[in-house]
Each structure stands twice: as structure tokens, then as C-alpha cells.
Amino acid sequence: MKPGKFTYHAPENLHAANQLLAELGDDAKIIAGGQSLIPVMNLRLAQPDHLIDINGISELAGIHQENGLFTLGCLTRHADVETSPLLMDKFPLLPAAAKRIGHLAIRNRGTIGGSLCNADPAAEWPLIAILLDAHLSIQSSGGERHTPAKEFIQSVYTVDLGADEILTTVAFPPLARGEGWAVNQICRRTGDFALVSVAVTLKLDRQGHIERLRLCLGSMDVTPFRLIDVEQAARGKIPDKAWIHEMAGIAFDAGSPESDMHASAQYRREMAAHLTSEVLTEALGRCRAGT
Ligand SMILES: Cc1cc2nc3c(=O)[nH]c(=O)nc-3n(C[C@H](O)[C@H](O)[C@H](O)COP(=O)(O)OP(=O)(O)OC[C@H]3O[C@@H](n4cnc5c(N)ncnc54)[C@H](O)[C@@H]3O)c2cc1C
Known part of the structure; x- marks a missing residue:
């Protein structure tokens, strides 16, 4: 199976990606790891006219411990979580969850942001984000907003995300000592x-x-x-x-x-x-x- 025709865009920064989304509206889709989007495009269940590839936006990747939170950029691959020395040492729940996702090839490409935006009720990241009261940051050309995971994930494959918005980071509060x-x-x-x-x-x-x-x-x-x-x-x-x-x-x-x-x-x-x-x-x- 092959997808329908689309125009490919590779913005170099978040601002450019937001501008493209604002211009193209519902005709455009973000592509991150492509592990959920490409299969549905190949089945023609989704036929976006434009794909906006965010993989070149380095500010969207990375795992940081800051302000008492563990913050993962939306482009963080499942495999990055699984093998992160910081998380294995300080937050082993996250690597333990990541390693249960699909197969290694999927974990090497699939991202935490893509998983949360896809909102499959059987997926690992929605489960863990709701368990831990994760907070999500969302950027549009109009500015940034923050929302708890349990409000973001609304139903099967349905999230609180406007057509011009990009999920940028997922922040997990750490477990208490001895928890x-x-x-x-x-x-x-x-x-x-x-x-x-x-x-x-x-x-x-x-x-x-x-x-x-x-x-x-x-x-x-x-x-x-x-x-x-x-x-x-x-x-x-x-x-x-x-x-x-x-x-x-x-x-x-x-x-x-x-x-x-x-x-x-x-x-x-x-x-x-x-x-x-x-x-x-x-x-x-x-x-x-x-x-
Ligand atoms: C064979 C197979 C087995 C799998 N098994 C599992 C499993 O056991 N457990 C599990 O949890 N998952 C599983 N997955 C899904 C996998 O984890 C995907 O990686 C994940 O669901 C989507 O992430 P992605 O980065 O590939 O997103 P994409 O496929 O690129 O995008 C998915 C959706 O999210 C949107 N999107 C992506 N990133 C953003 C963003 N930052 N902001 C706004 N919108 C965005 C896209 O427009 C699209 O609508 C499996 C997938 C396959 C193909």
C-alpha cells in the first residue's frame, strides 16, 4: 500500500513549523516518528495534502532534569527513554515503560510526543502520563499553553490539540523518595x-x-x-x-x-x-x- 500524494515540508525551527500549520490548517499533518501516521496514510485512512516533518527541529529533542521535573522533548524516541542513563538511574519507571513499546525498530523511530498525540488507549505513554500527572507544553503561532495529560487525552485517537498546535514537551514530576x-x-x-x-x-x-x-x-x-x-x-x-x-x-x-x-x-x-x-x-x- 502507498500513501496518497502530499507535499513534504521540513521546517528548521519551531516558529517555522507553527507558521506552516497556521497557513495550511487541516490540510497539514505533523510527522514525527511516522510509526502511527504512515500506516494509516498507507491504508488511506488519512490523506493529508501536506506533511510537516519536525525531525530537523533539534530544540524538540532531549531529556532534561530541570526545576524539579524530568522534561522530555516531544521528539524523544522511545529507545532514547529506554536507554537514558539519567532516567535509568533516577526515574526507572520511564525506561521500564518505554521498553514495552512494540519492537526495537519502532522504538528507534517512534516518539513520546507522537504517541501522546495519537492517544491509542492501549499505548504506553498515555498510561504513564496519566498515572504520573504529566504536564504537556503546546506551542502555536499565538503562544504557548500547558495542560495536564488527563485533560489532553480525551478519547480514542482524540486529543485537545488545535490544527495549528504542536506538542513540544512532556514534564514528569519525580517519584518521592522510597516510592x-x-x-x-x-x-x-x-x-x-x-x-x-x-x-x-x-x-x-x-x-x-x-x-x-x-x-x-x-x-x-x-x-x-x-x-x-x-x-x-x-x-x-x-x-x-x-x-x-x-x-x-x-x-x-x-x-x-x-x-x-x-x-x-x-x-x-x-x-x-x-x-x-x-x-x-x-x-x-x-x-x-x-x-
Ligand atoms: C507494529 C507497531 C507496533 C506498535 N506497538 C506499540 C506498542 O506496543 N505500544 C505503544 O505505545 N505504541 C506502539 N506502536 C506505536 C508507536 O509507539 C508510535 O511510535 C507512536 O504511537 C506514534 O509516535 P510517532 O512519533 O511515530 O508519531 P507519528 O506517527 O509521526 O504521528 C502520530 C500522530 O501524532 C501527530 N503528532 C506527532 N507528533 C506531534 C507533535 N509533537 N505535536 C502534534 N502532533 C504530533 C501526527 O500528526 C499524527 O497524527 C506501534 C506501532 C507499530 C507500527
């Missing part, structure tokens, strides 16, 4: 999109009671979602086996998973329960080990 974490998923084959994914962070106080829980499920609804009420109710509880069992039951009932050619809704519910139990146990181990 445990885990991320896991069920796939039919290694490298496939997740049938269900679950990510968690867990912080205990000195007495071993839960101080902060964040629990996010993917592929269980139109977007990944946190169990906010459950997280709040967990405060002060002892994270024993009975509590983990209770949390697995809550995950089973959460969201509105669909049955499709890959898995039934019932199977997704059972896997959400199973994964929740696994990630909570793993995160608890990290809390107790102090890592």
Missing part, C-alpha cells in the same frame, strides 16, 4: 499492543501504612484512567494480601472494556484484576527495599 512503582501488561505476542495494561506507584509512611497510591488502567476504556476514589480511600490502610485482593476485585469491575477480535471484555477484566495484583505486589517490594 515504589510497577508497570505491566498482557499482550498476545511480545511487541504487540497491550490487551490490558496496569501501572502503579505506592508510597508508605514510616509505620507501613499507605500514604499515596496511584493506579492507572489501560485498554479498559476509551482512555487510560486512574481510580481516584480508590486511591484516596487507600490512604492509611495496611497493604496486606487481603487489601491487594480487594484492589484486584475493584480493577475487575473498573471501566468499560470492549470485546474485539483480540480479547473479550470478560478476559480484559480478568487480566486487569490479575495485573493489578501483580503490580501492587511488585511496587510494595520496591517500597520495602527502599528503591
